[in-house]
Amino acid sequence: MKEKIKITSSPQFHHPQSTSSIMWTVSLCLLPAGLWGIYMFGFRSLLVMAAAIIASVATEALLGLINKDKTVSDGSAFLTGLLIGFNMPPAVPIYVVVVASVFAIAVVKWTFGGLGANWMNPALAGRVFVFFSWTSGMTKWTLPHPGTIDAVSGPTPLGSLKTGLASLTPSVQGPLDLLSAEGVPVSYMDLFLGRIPGCIGEVSALLLILGGLVLIIRKIVNWEIVVSYLGSFALFVWVFGGFRYGTGLFTGDVLFHMLSGGLMLGALFMATDMVTSPLTSKGMIVYGIGCGFMTYLLRFFGSVPEGVSLAIIFMNIFVPLLNRAFQPEKFGMIAAEQEAGK
Amino acid sequence: MKRLNTFPKGGIHPRDCKEASCDKVIQNASMSNTAVVPLSQHIGAPAECLVKKGDIVEEGQLLGKSGGFVSANIHSPVPGEVKEIKNIFLPNGISTPAVVIEMQGEFSRLGKAVPSIPWEGMSVEELTAKVSEMGIVGQGGATFPTHVKLAIPKGKTCEIFIINAVECEPYLTSDHRVMMEKGREVLEGIRIIQKILSPSRTVIGIEANKMDAVEHLDTLIKQSGLNMEVMPLQVKYPQGAEKNLIKAVTGKEVPSGKLPLELGVINANVGTCLSIYEAVVEDKPVIERVVTVSGGAIKNPSNLKARIGTSFRTLIEDCGGFSEEPAKIVAGGPMMGFTVYDLDTPVTKGTSGILALTDKEIKAARQTACLSCGRCLSSCPMGVNPTKIFKLIDNNMIDEAAEAGLMDCVECGSCAFMCPAHIPLVQGFRTGKKILRKNAMKKAGK
Numbered sequence: 001m002k003e004k005i006k007i008t009s010s011p012q013f014h015h016p017q018s019t020s021s022i023m024w025t026v027s028l029c030l031l032p033a034g035l036w037g038i039y040m041f042g043f044r045s046l047l048v049m050a051a052a053i054i055a056s057v058a059t060e061a062l063l064g065l066i067n068k069d070k071t072v073s074d075g076s077a078f079l080t081g082l083l084i085g086f087n088m089p090p091a092v093p094i095y096v097v098v099v100a101s102v103f104a105i106a107v108v109k110w111t112f113g114g115l116g117a118n119w120m121n122p123a124l125a126g127r128v129f130v131f132f133s134w135t136s137g138m139t140k141w142t143l144p145h146p147g148t149i150d151a152v153s154g155p156t157p158l159g160s161l162k163t164g165l166a167s168l169t170p171s172v173q174g175p176l177d178l179l180s181a182e183g184v185p186v187s188y189m190d191l192f193l194g195r196i197p198g199c200i201g202e203v204s205a206l207l208l209i210l211g212g213l214v215l216i217i218r219k220i221v222n223w224e225i226v227v228s229y230l231g232s233f234a235l236f237v238w239v240f241g242g243f244r245y246g247t248g249l250f251t252g253d254v255l256f257h258m259l260s261g262g263l264m265l266g267a268l269f270m271a272t273d274m275v276t277s278p279l280t281s282k283g284m285i286v287y288g289i290g291c292g293f294m295t296y297l298l299r300f301f302g303s304v305p306e307g308v309s310l311a312i313i314f315m316n317i318f319v320p321l322l323n324r325a326f327q328p329e330k331f332g333m334i335a336a337e338q339e340a341g342k
Numbered sequence: 343m344k345r346l347n348t349f350p351k352g353g354i355h356p357r358d359c360k361e362a363s364c365d366k367v368i369q370n371a372s373m374s375n376t377a378v379v380p381l382s383q384h385i386g387a388p389a390e391c392l393v394k395k396g397d398i399v400e401e402g403q404l405l406g407k408s409g410g411f412v413s414a415n416i417h418s419p420v421p422g423e424v425k426e427i428k429n430i431f432l433p434n435g436i437s438t439p440a441v442v443i444e445m446q447g448e449f450s451r452l453g454k455a456v457p458s459i460p461w462e463g464m465s466v467e468e469l470t471a472k473v474s475e476m477g478i479v480g481q482g483g484a485t486f487p488t489h490v491k492l493a494i495p496k497g498k499t500c501e502i503f504i505i506n507a508v509e510c511e512p513y514l515t516s517d518h519r520v521m522m523e524k525g526r527e528v529l530e531g532i533r534i535i536q537k538i539l540s541p542s543r544t545v546i547g548i549e550a551n552k553m554d555a556v557e558h559l560d561t562l563i564k565q566s567g568l569n570m571e572v573m574p575l576q577v578k579y580p581q582g583a584e585k586n587l588i589k590a591v592t593g594k595e596v597p598s599g600k601l602p603l604e605l606g607v608i609n610a611n612v613g614t615c616l617s618i619y620e621a622v623v624e625d626k627p628v629i630e631r632v633v634t635v636s637g638g639a640i641k642n643p644s645n646l647k648a649r650i651g652t653s654f655r656t657l658i659e660d661c662g663g664f665s666e667e668p669a670k671i672v673a674g675g676p677m678m679g680f681t682v683y684d685l686d687t688p689v690t691k692g693t694s695g696i697l698a699l700t701d702k703e704i705k706a707a708r709q710t711a712c713l714s715c716g717r718c719l720s721s722c723p724m725g726v727n728p729t730k731i732f733k734l735i736d737n738n739m740i741d742e743a744a745e746a747g748l749m750d751c752v753e754c755g756s757c758a759f760m761c762p763a764h765i766p767l768v769q770g771f772r773t774g775k776k777i778l779r780k781n782a783m784k785k786a787g788k
Contacts, residue, residue: 006669006706007683009769011755012676013512013699015356017762018707074710116711116763222716279716279729330747331351331585331724332598 019115022220022274023075027082029211030269034086036207037200040144041090042151045200049085051094055101056081063110076115080104083123086201086265087309090142091151096134100126120316121276124309131309141197156197158261158305160184165244174245175256191259202262212268221272224281228288229267229295234258236296244300263295266308276316283319283326290315346550347593348576349586352723354756356512356579356677358551362643363636364515368523370647371633371660375445377420377651379405380430382438383690384479385486386412393441397424401450402627405441408474414487414691415477417627419649421447433673433680433687440688443651451626461622466538469622473538476621477628477691481613482506482582483674485692488614492538494603501606503541504591505532505615507548507555508575508582511675514695516632517612519645521548521555524616525562531619532570539608544570545591546612549577579677580754584609586723598750613694628691635661639668639698648689654696655685668698669706677755710763718757718767724750728757728767735774740781743774751775 017025038046060077064070071077084100104126109118131138143154155163161175164182172178179186190196194204202208215221234254241252257263262270271277271291278284294314298307382388389406393399399418406416422443430440461469474489494500509517521528536544548556553574560572575581575590585596588607596602602609613631620626629650636643641662648657654671658664672679673693689696718728726747734743751771758767 004667004669005671005681005683006704007681008670009766009772010676010678010680010753011759011768012670012672012679012681012697013356013703013759014705014707014764015354015760015762016705018705018764019710019713019762020707022713022762071710074708114711116713274713274715277714279714279719279727281720284716328719328722328725328727329351330598330726330750331589332595332600332750333725 017218017220019076020074023079025218025220026215026269027075027079029214030082030086030201032211033194033204033207033265034082034201036194036204037086037090039146040194040203041142041200042145042149044142044151045090047094048088048090048092048097048200049082051097052085052088052101053078053081055098056084056105059102059105063106063114067110067114069114071115074115077105080109080122080126083201083269084126087123087127087199087262089138089140090200091140091153093134093137096130096137099133100130103129116275118275119319120313121270121273124270124313128309128313143197144195144203154197155184156261156305157184157186157191157256158299162305172245173247174242174251174253176253178245188255188259191256196260199262199265202265205259205264208264208268212264215268221268222277222281222284224284225272225277225288225291226267228285229271229291230258230263232289232292233263233295234292236293240296241300257299261299261306262308266295266312267291270309271312271315276319278319278322278326280323280326280328283322286326287315287319287322290318346574346576347590348578348581349589349723351725352721352756353578353580353586354721354759355577356759358577359512359636360515360518360551363513363634363645364518364552366515366519366644368519368632368645368647369660371649371652372656373420373445373649374651374653374656376425377418377422377443377445377649378430378440378653378686378688379416379419379443379651380432380438380440380688380690381406381416382432382436383416383485383650383692384414385484386410386414388438389413389416391427391439391441393424393427395424395426398422398447399424399443400447401452402629408477408487412487412490414479414489415475415627417477417629418443419629419651420445421449430688431684432690433682435680456624459623459625461534464622469534469538472622473618476617476626478614478617478621479628479691480611481617481631481691481694482611483678483692483694485690488610488618491608491610492535494539494608498603499606500539500541500603500608501543502592502608503535503539503544504587504607504609505544505546505612506582506584506587506609507546507552507612508587509552510549510577510579510582511677511679511695512579513636513697514634514675515636516634516645516694518552518555520613520616520632521552522558525558527619528612528615529559529562529566529568529570530623531615531617533568534618534622535610535615536569541608546570546572547575547581547587547591548572549581550574551577580723580752580756583723583752583754585752598747631689631691631693633657633689633693634695635697636695637668637672637697638700638703639664639666641665650690651688653686653688654682657689657696658685658698664698666700669701669704670697670699672697672699677759678753707764709765712763712765715762717760717762721756721760723754723756724752726750728771731774732765732767732770735770740774740777744778748774748778
């Protein structure tokens with residue numbers, strides 16, 4: 001018996017979660033939204049996701065081999081690959097997907113020291129890198145076509161909104177009106193369920209919210225970030241979102257903006273990445289509000305239709321600062337501070 | 343219902359796993375043929391050995407005399423012959439001389455009528471001397487000599503006396519059973535301490551997973567009209583940590599780096615109160631204690647009253663042995679206890695539990711890099727930044743780690759329990775503290 005018994009420093013038992021269990025749980029919670037995307041956009045999207053995952057895992061394995069550090073099994077590279085797949089349009093060229101994955105793992109993650117050391121979300125960085133390198137390939141959208149194999153291209157709601165707003169017809173009352181006038185009508189239900197063109201994994205708000213809720217309950221996703229991100233974004237849209245349609249303050253279409261684009265995927269699964277988000281609750285709330293504000297700015301005033309990825313990356317930069325600014329309060333310092341105050 | 347008190351910052355909720363033994367009545371454990379009695383069973387200097395090989399000792403005879411200001415007497419748990427004095431390793435890794443006694447002859451206390459000495463007439467000095475003479479140490483696990491704690495320095499007073507009956511460590515039920523079965527004796531012990539300290543308020547803090555004990559003690563207190571109160575507390579680890587318990591009971595924070603006496607508070611474990619009763623009223627030194635033997639690999643988890651010096655093996659055999667191969671044998675609770683590699687390890691005054699944990703229970707996983715999830719920060723009851731301090735120690739920046747609050751760490755293990763990367767945070771902090779002390783000693787030497 002003596003040979004098998006473990007000698008360790010306390011504590012002698014542990015919370016059931018580990019790095020790999022967290023990574024695989026997140027992947028599992030993403031799965032329904034991914035399957036929905038594949039159902040909507042067909043076989044081609046499955047190919048894109050597979051390419052992203054294989055490229056990510058292979059890059060991680062190779063770099064792990066070179067650095068003598070077996071990190072493939074922790075599931076983080078799989079999750080990064082999955083998220084890159086989620087963030088790709090269904091018709092994107094496969095080599096673009098592979099470049100995004102290799103860039104994410106090799107440059108963003110490993111040049112800074114691998115798991116836990118990267119300062120920005122690898123999946124988002126990969127997406128943004130290829131977005132600005134192969135913009136036409138990254139903006140080739142496909143209309144949902146469940147059950148058929150004929151892929152027809154068409155714009156995303158946010159894309160149509162951007163082009164529509166440039167040549168605004170004076171009589172429209174909001175985004176839904178504008179999209180009807182543009183000839184691409186969409187309903188709240190379409191947005192909620194994900195019957196719209198978009199990136200493979202971002203379209204189904206419903207399934208993303210369900211997956212996110214599971215993660216919040218299991219305390220893998222911090223509610224502070226989700227609530228402050230979505231809350232502040234909703235507030236900005238509600239207060240200022242109506243200006244472009246001439247309807248004044250407090251008339252913005254919150255529901256449309258909450259359910260379209262990559263907001264749900266970003267707020268629930270990307271902004272909440274543990275490595276690139278702050279450590280304390282207060283820091284997380286400030287970070288979330290920053291994400292909400294930046295998303296609002298980029299969506300309404302940016303030159304591209306969607307701003308979630310850039311907003312999150314922008315706030316990732318501030319995480320070390322936020323960690324320094326919002327340290328926990330040490331126990332037993334109240335009396336000491338009072339004394340110092342006297 | 344009124345919301346129960348607790349400490350507000352940090353803390354965790356591990357599964358308490360007490361159901362296996364919380365209803366098991368305390369049984370007498372078997373005695374091993376030889377008792378191995380370490381001379382260092384407390385914090386502070388080891389006791390000075392008074393016996394030599396070949397000596398015949400009686401039950402309760404003084405084996406080791408308190409070897410300094412912070413030290414405690416050690417008594418023989420059994421009658422017999424001193425076979426040898428050898429060095430052994432205690433579960434906490436400290437090497438200490440131990441007296442090995444082969445049991446023989448007649449017990450002078452066991453089976454005899456228990457004396458009942460009236461103590462109301464004794465002076466405070468006499469009572470403190472008795473506590474010191476009988477070798478009483480804090481039985482919650484820290485084993486700080488009780489007579490030192492009760493000797494209040496000049497200029498300080500004890501306003502609130504808090505009895506720690508929280509037992510926040512999972513699995514352990516020995517304090518719970520002591521309260522249920524020895525309630526009157528415990529309360530009598532508390533009255534003795536009240537006489538020594540003359541506090542204006544006395545509070546017994548019990549977590550709400552032991553409501554039967556809360557009710558039992560409350561009834562006894564009301565029956566005899568005693569000047570003390572029972573306070574049920576929310577279940578949260580580490581509420582039994584001294585400073586967190588004081589925060590939960592009084593709402594005040596002991597200043598960083600200071601002792602509870604700064605706030606006029608003195609804490610004592612409920613088991614210690616029982617020992618004080620036995621010492622004063624029954625004239626009995628600390629030669630036995632209640633030990634919870636539990637864990638997934640133990641056939642019949644139990645609460646056993648065991649003689650000091652009895653081997654872990656004997657107690658585990660009393661519980662029917664192992665039901666499966668254990669992955670770890672732990673002395674104490676799972677959060678702060680120590681693993682042992684040798685079943686011949688003896689029970690000491692601080693052994694509150696012996697756990698045989700299975701692989702399924704310990705949930706070990708491969709260590710990975712820190713994910714910056716922030717769980718260590720939100721679980722830390724002392725409000726420090728464990729991940730930062732660990733990284734500083736890892737980079738040999740010990741002074742910076744001290745600046746960040748290394749010495750505030752109480753090693754409760756909440757951070758390491760939560761850490762998804764399975765980083766041995768507490769181990770790092772222990773190393774850091776050791777280096778810090780060494781550096782300080784070097785400086786003082788120059």
